[in-house]
Amino acid sequence: MTAARSILSDLPEPDRRSTSAVAERARGVLRPAGALARLDDVACWLAAWQRSPEPVVARPAAVVFVADHGVVSEGVSAYPPEVTLSMLRALREGSATAAVMAESVGANLAVVDVGVGNPTGNLRREPALDADRFAESLEEGRKAIADLDTDLLVVGEMGIGNTTAAAAVCATLFGGSTDAWCGTGTGLDDAGLARKVAVVEDARQRAGPCAEPLEVLRQVGGAELVAIAGAVVEARRRSIPVLLDGYVTTAAVAPLEAQAPGALDHCLAAHRSPEPGHGRLLEQLGKRPLLELDLRLGEGSGALAAVPLVRLAAASVTEVATFEEWGLGPG
Amino acid sequence: MTAARSILSDLPEPDRRSTSAVAERARGVLRPAGALARLDDVACWLAAWQRSPEPVVARPAAVVFVADHGVVSEGVSAYPPEVTLSMLRALREGSATAAVMAESVGANLAVVDVGVGNPTGNLRREPALDADRFAESLEEGRKAIADLDTDLLVVGEMGIGNTTAAAAVCATLFGGSTDAWCGTGTGLDDAGLARKVAVVEDARQRAGPCAEPLEVLRQVGGAELVAIAGAVVEARRRSIPVLLDGYVTTAAVAPLEAQAPGALDHCLAAHRSPEPGHGRLLEQLGKRPLLELDLRLGEGSGALAAVPLVRLAAASVTEVATFEEWGLGPG
Numbered sequence: 079m080t081a082a083r084s085i086l087s088d089l090p091e092p093d094r095r096s097t098s099a100v101a102e103r104a105r106g107v108l109r110p111a112g113a114l115a116r117l118d119d120v121a122c123w124l125a126a127w128q129r130s131p132e133p134v135v136a137r138p139a140a141v142v143f144v145a146d147h148g149v150v151s152e153g154v155s156a157y158p159p160e161v162t163l164s165m166l167r168a169l170r171e172g173s174a175t176a177a178v179m180a181e182s183v184g185a186n187l188a189v190v191d192v193g194v195g196n197p198t199g200n201l202r203r204e205p206a207l208d209a210d211r212f213a214e215s216l217e218e219g220r221k222a223i224a225d226l227d228t229d230l231l232v233v234g235e236m237g238i239g240n241t242t243a244a245a246a247v248c249a250t251l252f253g254g255s256t257d258a259w260c261g262t263g264t265g266l267d268d269a270g271l272a273r274k275v276a277v278v279e280d281a282r283q284r285a286g287p288c289a290e291p292l293e294v295l296r297q298v299g300g301a302e303l304v305a306i307a308g309a310v311v312e313a314r315r316r317s318i319p320v321l322l323d324g325y326v327t328t329a330a331v332a333p334l335e336a337q338a339p340g341a342l343d344h345c346l347a348a349h350r351s352p353e354p355g356h357g358r359l360l361e362q363l364g365k366r367p368l369l370e371l372d373l374r375l376g377e378g379s380g381a382l383a384a385v386p387l388v389r390l391a392a393a394s395v396t397e398v399a400t401f402e403e404w405g406l407g408p409g
Numbered sequence: 410m411t412a413a414r415s416i417l418s419d420l421p422e423p424d425r426r427s428t429s430a431v432a433e434r435a436r437g438v439l440r441p442a443g444a445l446a447r448l449d450d451v452a453c454w455l456a457a458w459q460r461s462p463e464p465v466v467a468r469p470a471a472v473v474f475v476a477d478h479g480v481v482s483e484g485v486s487a488y489p490p491e492v493t494l495s496m497l498r499a500l501r502e503g504s505a506t507a508a509v510m511a512e513s514v515g516a517n518l519a520v521v522d523v524g525v526g527n528p529t530g531n532l533r534r535e536p537a538l539d540a541d542r543f544a545e546s547l548e549e550g551r552k553a554i555a556d557l558d559t560d561l562l563v564v565g566e567m568g569i570g571n572t573t574a575a576a577a578v579c580a581t582l583f584g585g586s587t588d589a590w591c592g593t594g595t596g597l598d599d600a601g602l603a604r605k606v607a608v609v610e611d612a613r614q615r616a617g618p619c620a621e622p623l624e625v626l627r628q629v630g631g632a633e634l635v636a637i638a639g640a641v642v643e644a645r646r647r648s649i650p651v652l653l654d655g656y657v658t659t660a661a662v663a664p665l666e667a668q669a670p671g672a673l674d675h676c677l678a679a680h681r682s683p684e685p686g687h688g689r690l691l692e693q694l695g696k697r698p699l700l701e702l703d704l705r706l707g708e709g710s711g712a713l714a715a716v717p718l719v720r721l722a723a724a725s726v727t728e729v730a731t732f733e734e735w736g737l738g739p740g
Contacts, residue, residue, distance in 0.1 A: 108499055109506050110487065110595035113706040117714075156441065164737055168439055173730035175440050182724045183717060264441035370701065371718075375444035383448075386514060386717030387702075393513045399504035406495055 082216060082292045085311050086338040092126035099131035100124075106400040120346065120368070120391035127319040127344040128229060132396050135389035138185040139228035140378045141309060142169055142176055143219065143302035145193035147239035148200035149281075154242040154274045156265040162238045163194050169236065169377065176234060176377035183385040185232060190222045193301035201246055201298045202277045203284070212296040212304055219308025223316065230388060231313050232348075234323045234378020235302045235330070238264075241353065242274055244329035246281040246298035248359055251291060251336055256282065261325070261353035264374075291336035303330035310334065310345060320345040321381040321388065324374065325356035328363070335363055346388070349373055349380035413547060413623045416642050417669040423457035430462035431455075437731040451677065451699070451722035458650040458675040459560060463727050466720035469516040470559035471709045472640060473500055473507055474550065474633035476524035478570035479531035480612075485573040485605045487596040493569045494525050500567065500708065507565060507708035514716040516563060521553050524632035532577055532629045533608045534615070543627040543635055550639025554647065561719060562644050563679075565654045565709020566633045566661070569595075572684065573605055575660035577612040577629035579690055582622060582667055587613065592656070592684035595705075622667035634661035641665065641676060651676040652712040652719065655705065656687035659694070666694055677719070680704055680711035 104118040105111055112118070124133035144166045150159045168174035169189045172181070180187035192215055198206040207215065223231065237243075241263035249259045256279045262271055285297035295304055303326065310331050313320050322328050322345050334341040347360050349369035360367060368387055373380045435449040436442055443449070455464035475497045481490045499505035500520045503512070511518035523546055529537040538546065554562065568574075572594035580590045587610045593602055616628035626635055634657065641662050644651050653659050653676050665672040678691050680700035691698060699718055704711040 107506070108496070108504060109706050109708075113595070114506070114704055114710070116702040117704070161737065164735065165439070168730065168735060173439065173735060175438070175445070175725055175729050178724050178728040179721055181728075182721045264444070368702070371447040371699070373445055373448065375440050377440075379445070383718060383721055387714060390510055390513045390714055393509050394506055397509040397512075398506050399499065404495065404499060404504060406492065 082212065083290065085216065086334065086341055089314055089338065089341060092343060093129035096125040096129055096131045097122045100133060100395055103400065104395045106402060107395060107398040108401055108404055114394055117391035117394055120388055121395040123346060124319055124388065124392055127317060129317045133392040135230045135392055137228050138230040138232065138385050139226055140180050140185045140232035140234060140382055141188045141190060141222050142234040142236060142378050143190050143192050143305040144236045145301035146195060146197035147237055147243060147300050148197040149202060149242050149277060150239040151200055152202055152273060152277045153270065154277055155238045155263060156270065157238050159238045162236065165236050166191060166194050174377060175375060176379050176382060179379055179382040183382055185382060185385055188222065190218065192218050192305045198300050201243060202280045205297045206243065206299055207296050207301065207304065211301065215301045215304035216308035219305030220312040223309045223312040228318055230385065231318045231320045232378045232381040232385065233306050233309055233320060233327055234376060234381060235306060235326050236377050237300060237302050240300050240302065240326045242277060243298060243300040243303055244326040245355055246278045247294055247329045248332065248355055249278055250282045250285050250288065250294045250298055251332055252362055258358060259355040261355055291333035295333045299330065306330040307334055314344050321348040321384055322346065323348060323378045323381040324351040324376055325353040326376055328356060328359050332359060332363060348384035351380065413543065414621065416547065417665065417672055420645055420669065420672060423674060424460035427456040427460055427462045428453045431464060431726055434731065435726045437733060438726060438729040439732055439735055445725055448722035448725055451719055452726040454677060455650055455719065455723055458648060460648045464723040466561045466716065466723055468559050469561040469563065469716050470557055471511050471516045471563035471565060471713055472519045472521060472553050473565040473567060473709050474521050474523050474636040475567045476632035477526060477528035478568055478574060478631050479528040480533060480573050480608060481570040482531060483533055483604060483608045484601065485608055486569045486594060487601065488569050490569050493567065496567050497522060497525050505708060506706060507710050507713060510710055510713040514713055516713060516716055519553065521549065523549050523636045529631050532574060533611045536628050537574065537630055538627050538632065538635065542632065546632045546635035547639035550636030551643040554640045554643040559649055561716065562649045562651045563709045563712040563716065564637050564640055564651060564658055565707060565712060566637060566657050567708050568631060568633050571631050571633065571657045573608060574629060574631040574634055575657040576609045576686055578625055578660045579663065579686055580609055581613045581616050581619065581625045581629055582663055583693055589689060590686040592686055622664035626664045637661040638665055645675050652679040652715055653677065654679060654709045654712040655682040655707055656684040657707055659687060659690050663690060663694060679715035682711065
């Protein structure tokens with residue numbers, strides 16, 4: 079895991095000068111102080127990580143990582159594994175929800191296959207990824223961002239079985255009762271949910287206490303989760319703020335924060351899904367979601383829905399006149 | 410009030426056939442059933458009131474009504490009344506927050522002066538509007554919508570002193586403790602808030618139990634509140650769904666619902682502001698807000714922020730392929 083750990087060394091700090099400049103402008107614009115409180119905070123966050131006193135969302139991009147999971151053989155999903163490949167196609171051809179949403183909010187969408195048809199190990203019985211595949215997946219995530227021309231990144235995922243991986247990552251990383259990290263995913267019935275809990279319980283017992291947080295991702299995660307972690311670190315290095323999608327995406331990056339506190343400061347929680355583990359995880363990470371609309375799709379959809387809010391937040395500071403410019407004193 | 414009451418006669422019912430068509434398509438599109446639950450509901454609502462099985466947000470429009478209030482002489486606002494005129498100009502010239510937000514979300518913005526420089530009566534001591542001005546304001550609201558080419562209407566307001574009018578309308582209409590309907594508005598201190606509560610208390614005593622809900626709007630409302638009520642009724646007649654902004658806008662239309670239950674079914678609560686009266690009012694009206702971002706600006710800003718979500722909701726049903734079209738059975 080030495081190579082993996084090294085991806086977190088010397089992460090850029092926020093640009094506090096840009097944050098201060100935006101916060102000061104927000105205090106002076108033509109509206110009562112604090113009237114857009116939450117959106118002003120979003121504008122400051124964007125400034126910090128774009129490293130610019132004039133934050134802007136002009137070229138948002140979404141990257142959706144897609145992979146198959148060996149754990150589906152345990153009957154943990156309401157859908158058969160073939161659906162992953164079909165959805166990969168639907169995302170690429172513009173027929174899936176995230177593709178339509180990306181179009182609606184003016185975001186470019188890239189869909190990255192990190193193992194469709196090449197399922198990871200069954201995380202109940204064995205490590206999901208061996209060391210080589212872990213390193214490859216991390217690199218695939220990094221590469222997907224390296225050439226991207228964007229000022230706001232949405233990361234998302236698709237992979238039948240991957241809420242089981244998300245639950246296993248969270249249970250192993252943070253402890254607590256296994257039940258509390260497991261939800262019905264795409265629509266499990268009670269028996270299915272019970273199977274999922276048993277699988278996650280076995281997985282966390284097998285993985286045991288891991289020497290370090292990123293090892294959890296290798297043991298009980300999945301290829302697209304690892305790629306997301308790689309992508310999010312690369313975004314940090316390239317001054318690209320990130321909107322996190324739902325449970326799977328957030329679980330994928332949680333080990334980064336556990337390994338290097340502050341590693342997710344450039345990431346905003348776009349929404350909270352009704353998967354019970356997601357709310358719990360956001361609390362653990364100290365992240366307050368922008369939207370709470372009971373979205374539970376994944377594919378980056380919840381984060382795409384939040385893109386216009388971030389765009390609006392930036393414009394509402396940079397493009398609104400100040401009281402001074404307008405010749406009015408504050409009241 | 411006979412003329413006023415008559416504006417509510419024979420309101421169009423929702424187009425249930427379009428709603429059913431959209432609900433059925435939502436059940437069949439390429440995602441787990443209910444994965445976008447809240448957004449699917451929004452798409453159905455849009456279909457019902459656009460009277461179309463293919464709801465769309467292609468030409469959103471915002472109309473912001475602006476007026477002055479006699480009650481400002483009671484010291485109920487953190488800002489002097491001259492700010493209303495200045496903000497009217499800033500909205501028209503694109504320098505104010507709502508103008509920037511409208512641009513950001515692709516909405517046309519119209520700013521309608523319904524009495525800047527011509528303050529209404531001091532609602533603590535006398536009716537805010539006499540019968541003639543009430544009828545005129547209602548008509549100004551109606552006319553602002555009559556020629557609008559839009560598929561989604563945002564209504565908003567600006568008027569120093571108007572959260573006092575909103576509180577007075579709610580307290581008179583729904584009863585309960587006056588305190589609970591009063592908040593700090595644009596930034597009152599404790600003494601200011603105490604003055605505001607006393608003013609609202611006097612106003613509701615003076616107005617007494619009104620013969621009918623719309624009379625409350627005349628007694629303790631304001632010109633822009635009455636115009637908003639007129640605009641929202643006209644939108645219903647023209648098959649234009651409405652996004653309600655914050656406390657003032659919602660208070661302006663609450664008498665319509667009290668007068669004719671169901672009169673606000675074509676209106677969605679875009680957000681909940683931190684003004685305590687707003688949350689209370691939304692509960693009273695049975696409306697669940699889309700956004701909860703602590704926005705407290707008015708000007709239509711909270712509703713503008715929700716426009717992209719409504720656009721997204723429609724596209725996520727009409728433009729996503731169905732399982733059948735995609736050759737996949739539901740799991």
